[in-house]
Amino acid sequence: MAQDEGSLSPGGGADDARQHGNDATPCADDLTMREQVKDIIESILADSEPRSERARNKLRALIESRPEDPEGALLEHLLETRKETAAASPVPVQREPASLHLESADAARTVSVPVSHEVREGIQAILADKLLLTAFQPVHALPGGDVVGVEALTRFVGEDGAGADVWFNEAAAAGLGTELEIAALHCALTAAHEVPDTMSVALNLTPATSSDPRVRNLLAAAALAPDRIIVELTGSLEAVEGQTGDAGLGPLRALGLRLAISASGAALVSFERIEQLRPDIIKLDRHLIEGIERNEGQKIRAKAIVELAREIGAQVHAQGIETAEELEEVAALNVTAAQGYLLGRPSVHPLDWSAWSIRAQTEAQPAG
Known part of the structure; x- marks a missing residue:
């Protein structure tokens, strides 16, 4: 799920929405990651x-033994907890749980993803010593600025610091891309339990994965109401199937689930494809937003996308906002919502998610 630039670092990248927070700056903030x-x-x-x-005492001992390396201590603790959990749990005959989220005694952060034994082994081999987490980045309504939603972004904690895009790409190359995406979706839906219920939750999926029956089942069984869920399609949309039919996301869209696509930059989509998909949200990504205030060509493209969105009844969101000038320009285009470093970096901490909502409500109250 979804977009920012590094392993467990806040931000938003410009590559693929499931890894990045929709900001293009590719610098990983080591201090923030450690915090x-x-x-x-x-x-x-x-x-x-x-x-x-017992698990907490082991974690304390690990931290005391390597105070200069909290990341390594946490990773070792989680991997050891995973082994103990697997040893203590009976393994079904054909399917077994492969926990790919925060594996610890903290049950609220643990996710078991049902996959076959072979797939589990393959994913674990690709991830090696990685840990899969979910961060959320705030989405602000324009022009008011209220936080109206979050985007789920996948994070990997590991010693090599590789970004999420690396691991999703390697999983895809090994034929396990869909399995990893579904694991990330499962993690995001679990983490979303702690997102204030006034906010929508955007989940990033490739078209192929979004058409997988397991995705439909996960979304249908989620604690989130359908009208709080946004599925953002990432990557190529040339062979999109199942987004409107009964076998795909059609029934959930009828219940209020929204579909989002990017119509600029690396994921450039033809107007014909947009009309075919009839998305609820069209996103202007960082490729189009960066420096838009001084680039007439980018302004013309953005205006054309906004006009098309009006024609089909879709909202337009801008992502990757990093400067006040960029924000001013997209606001002038009557863009519905925006996200980016300027407005809020992604966080894995539930207290931050709640604070965004509280802060927005406080700022909206009239003085006196």
Whole structure:
């Protein structure tokens, strides 16, 4: 799921929406990553559940033994917890759980993804010593600025610091791309339980994965109401199937689920394809937003997309906003919503997600 530039770093990249936060700056903020890892460690240690005391004590010992490397200590703890959980759980005859989220005694952060034994082994081999997490980036309504939604972004914690795009690409090359996307979707839906219910949640999927029956089942069974879910299609849309029919996302769209696509940059889509898909949201990505205030060609393209969106009844969102000038330009285009570094970096911490909503509500209150 979804877009920013590095392993467990806040931000938004310009590559593929499932990995990046829709900002193009490719710099990984090591300090911020360490702070977020420390937040996760603190949340685990703050758990008072008696059955997880042994796991917490082990984590404390790991941190004390390597205080200069909290990331490595957390990773070792999670991998060890995964092994213990697998050893303690009976394995079904043909299918077994492959936990690819935050594996610890903190049950609210643990996700078991049902996959075959062979697929589990393949994914684990590709991920090696990686940890799959979900971060959320705020989406602000324009012109008011209220936080109306979040975009789910996949994070991998690992010693080599490889970005999510690397791991999704390698999984796809090994024929396991859909399995990894579904695992990331499962993680995002679980994390979304802690997103304020006033916010929508955007989930990034390739067209092929979005048509997989397991995706439809996961979304239908999610705690989120359909009208809070946005499925953003990433990558090529040349062979999109199942987005309107009964066998695909059609029934969920009828219940309020929204479909989003990018109509600029690397994922350039023809107007004919947009009309065929009839998306609810069209996104202007970082390729089009960067420097738009001084590029007449970009302005003309953006205006054309906004006009087409009006014709089909879709909203237009801008992503990758990094400067006040870019924000001013997209606001002048009557874009519905925006996200990017300027407005808010992605975070893995639930307290941040709630704070965005509280801050927006406070700022909206009249003075006096």
